[in-house]
Amino acid sequence: MGIDKIWYRYKKFVEAAVSKNAFETKDIYYLQERLFINIILYSLPLSLIAVIPTVIITYEHGQHYLPHVYISAIVVISTISLNRRISLKFRKGFLVLFLYAVSIFLIADTGSFSIASIYLLALSVLVALIFSKRIVYASLLANITIYATLGLIIYTHIFDLSVIYHYTLSMWFAYSLNFVFLNLLVIIQVRYIVNGLKVTILQEANLYQELQSEMREKVSINLALRESEEHYKSLFLLNPSPxxxxxxxxxxxxxxxxxxxxxxxxxxxxxxxxxxxxxxxxxxxxxxxxxxxxxxxxxxxxxxxxxxxxxxxxxxxxxxxxxxxxxxxxxxxxxxxxxVTAQFEHALAIENQNAKLREIAFMQSHIVRAPLARIMGLMSLILPGPNVVTQDKKLFEFLDVSVKELDDVIRAIVSTSEETEPQTHNLNLIESAKSDIENLTAQYH
Structure with a gap:
């Protein structure tokens, strides 16, 4: 198995063990969690580079308890950090407090200001990166308290610690002031970077939301356009009218x-x-x-x-x-x-029919009615005569009635022929009146 595969499996193991949260938004909290994961991921194998030589050297110098302290520290940190049953917040706090305890022990027992200060400064940077502003300033206050307490022990000799024999109060005070200054400067710069990163992430998040809103709007517009295209197809391409x-x-x-x-x-x-x-x-x-x-x-x-x-x-x-x-x-x-060909042809047929009706009306008014008028004039001359016998008089009266009926029918046809078709009933009356006249004329003759 190659080194890349070993590292890949180790990385997946640590990521799964340290964090079980699935952040949907990659905000500052996501980055702080990823940073804590990376600290655990790299500190466990890299700590061996410092711990193994230190254990060997301290053991050769007769300090047999220090190797146990270093090994125990690594075991405790690994066990707590990789335990998923413990909350991530507790593991972060435990890691910081445990490293504080180790740093205090190194100062008190070995009297080494430099090694302990390096750990405390690294802790300040770690806290500034993965915790809130309130905890960051609390860590700074804790560092000041640690150095002030050790300075008090150097001054009073309350406890018999190695640091008493390595530093005078003035030297400790000078070292402590420089450390506090450097610690404060580093914290301010780290928090400035974190705050700037937080603002950038918020701006990116807002921009992402705006882009999502624009995308939703574009999707809505595209759907409306697609719907409009469907309407166009149904209203234009599929319309039954050319x-x-x-x-x-x-x-x-x-x-x-x-x-x-x-x-x-x-x-x-x-x-x-x-x-x-x-x-x-x-x-x-x-x-x-x-x-x-x-x-x-x-x-x-x-x-x-x-x-x-x-x-x-x-x-x-x-x-x-x-x-x-x-x-x-x-x-x-x-x-x-x-x-509209059918409608046009129908209208043309109606117009032709109306023309024929007007022609029929003209014929009825001028051609048919002219001989009828002459018959009516003759009847007015025949009926009043004293020489007409009774039987002939009845025939002439009947003939007069038929002529008048024929006249009424012709008038009615003339008045309605411009709007309607000739009525079959009226035509039958004309034929009946003409038949009566012909019969009476034949009898008279």
Whole structure:
């Protein structure tokens, strides 16, 4: 097994043992936890570099208890730091307090200011990096208290410690002031860096939230655009009415729907190579050009009645509605074509029927009624005569009634023929009256 694999497994073991938190946001607390993990990760193997020679040297100099202290310290720190059943907060606090105890022991027992000061200074940096500001200043106060207490012991000789024999009170005071100055300077700089990093992380977090908000907004816009495209497909491409979009400047067709392709017989590529004049018979092109000139004026009509022509040459009547729309940055028009051939033919049939009715009314009013008027004039001359026998008189009276009925029917037909079809009942009355007149005339003769 290679060194890389060993280190990888060791790293995964330490990370899993030290921390069980899964931070969703990589804020300052995440970085402080990662820093504590790295301290444990690297301090355990690297401490052997200092501990092994120290144990050997101190043992050779007769200080047999010091190797036990160093080894015990490493075992205790490793056991507590890697125990997942203990809270991370407690493990951090225990590590700091234990190192404080080791530093105090080194000063008191060995009388070495330099080694203990290095540990205390390292502890101050560690606390400044992984703890809050309140605990940082508490650690600074603890360092001052430690050196002040040891100075008091040097002055009073209360306890028989090695430090008493290595330093005078003035020297200890000078060393302590320099250490406190350096300790305070390091803490201030570390906290400045931590606070700056915290502000940067907050700014990045805010920027990340803004980016997420913008992304959500873009997603919403994209969904709206996709929905708009679906509406466009349903309202334009799938619309049952033939529709196309053309460039108002070049008159070239830019887009066409499936209904237009089916009705006009051209393919989509055919349409995209055509202009709007190509769907009209040649007789209707001057009318189109006139409309296009008029379209440049305000308040022009956008719905017209005209004729269109299919690819096979079939012409049919349409209502064309034209709407201004933007299309791919061009000045475009949307055209909706509605086939009104059936309605036009129906209206034409009605118009022809109305013409015939007017012709019938004219015939009834002038041609049919003229002989009827003459018959009525003759009847007015015949009926009052004293020489008419009783039987003939009854016939003439019956004839007079039939003539008057015929006159009433003709008047009624003339008055309604411009609006409705000739009524079958009225025509039957005319035929009946004509038959009566003919019968009576035959009997008279």
């Amino acid at each position: 529709m196309w979009i053309y460039d108002a400047d070049t008159l070239m067709i830019l887009q066409v729907n499936d209904a237009a392709i089916r009705r006009y017989g051209y393919s989509r590529m055919d349409f995209l190579c055509m202009n709007i004049e190509d769907v009209r018979p040649s007789s209707k092109i001057p009318e189109l050009q006139k409309i296009l000139r008029r379209e440049k004026l305000p308040d022009t009509e956008k719905t017209i009645n005209t004729q269109h022509q299919t690819k096979s040459g079939e012409t049919f009547y349409v209502d064309v509605q034209c709407i201004r729309i933007p299309f791919k940055g061009k000045n475009a028009r949307l055209v909706i074509s509605t086939d």
